[in-house]
Amino acid sequence: MNNKSNEIWKNEDKYDNWELRKHRFVDEMRPVLFQYMGITPDSYVLDCGCGTGVLARYIARGLGSGRVLGFDISRYLVDYGNARIADENLSDVCKLVVADGFELPFDDNTFDAVTNYTYMGVLSDPVAGLKEMIRVCKKGGTVSSITPVRGVEWKGEYPLDFAERLHELYDRQEEIYRKYFFIPKKCISKAMNGIP
Ligand SMILES: C[S@@+](CC[C@H](N)C(=O)[O-])C[C@H]1O[C@@H](n2cnc3c(N)ncnc32)[C@H](O)[C@@H]1O
Incomplete structure (x- = not known):
């Protein structure tokens, strides 16, 4: 497996830039996105390559009894994102952890929905990353990917x-x-x- 991209991303620390992306996720879009991502209010969701967790927090704000976990290979982005989660009083619903998407530390069949925003496109081996996403998703769950078209x-x-x-x-x-x-x-x- 080619995991060369890890070298580029594990030291990524420009969290201010990534945080700007929160403006891309507006409340009106949530019902459509939830439908696409197969998320219901009680889902257990995984946000892959979550960066500072702008998508994870957006999902968290639409959940009821569900939970969202984000992972990223950069501990700088994860630490910054967890601080924002605490600021926004979302810690009961949302958490970010450091993990390598090529070798996820989660059991098979764990999450109801596995998604990402512009994560798969940065992987040196997207197929290996996708296989891990499928492995940790429950049978009958939804694996999805979001990327800007233009x-x-x-x-x-x-x-x-x-x-x-x-x-x-x-x-x-x-x-x-x-x-x-x-x-x-x-x-x-x-x-x-x-x-x-
Ligand atoms: C284009 S950024 C998107 C970040 C976030 N999803 C967002 O939209 O703000 C890609 C993210 O994937 C993470 N990443 C790259 N390779 C990874 C890997 N092998 N495992 C986990 N995260 C990885 C990077 O650290 C980076 O935060």
Whole structure:
């Protein structure tokens, strides 16, 4: 197995940049995302490559008796994220731990839903990472992945009926980034492909 990407990520400590991503997850999207991710209010959820846990906290705010656990290989991002979880009074519902996605320290068939936001695309061996995600998901549970469409290099037509609307929304998001975060237009594509 090729786990070369671990060397890049285990010392990642730019938690301020990753934290900006919380603006991408709005409350109105939660019902649709929960449906896609197979999450119900009582689910036990795993957020893979959680960074500072922006997705894990977003999920936590929509759970009832359920729980969400996030893991990341960078202890800096995990420590920062757990501090934010405490600030936001989510510690009973949400926790982040340091773990390697190529060798997860969880039993088979543990989680109802296993998801991630822009994690699989950074792995040097995404198939090995996906196999671990499937192993720890309960039989009949849901393994899902979320990635921004425009940041992904796609040869040919987008295979989505709603691609035009998606691009319109993406342009509006860029406007908002420019207005509030003062990122020059020429830097935005680069920023959206990497950090944040
Ligand atoms: C593009 S970032 C996304 C972070 C977070 N999901 C977010 O959207 O803010 C990818 C994350 O995957 C983590 N990562 C990379 N390889 C990993 C591995 N083998 N095991 C666990 N986490 C890993 C990185 O440390 C990084 O936080």
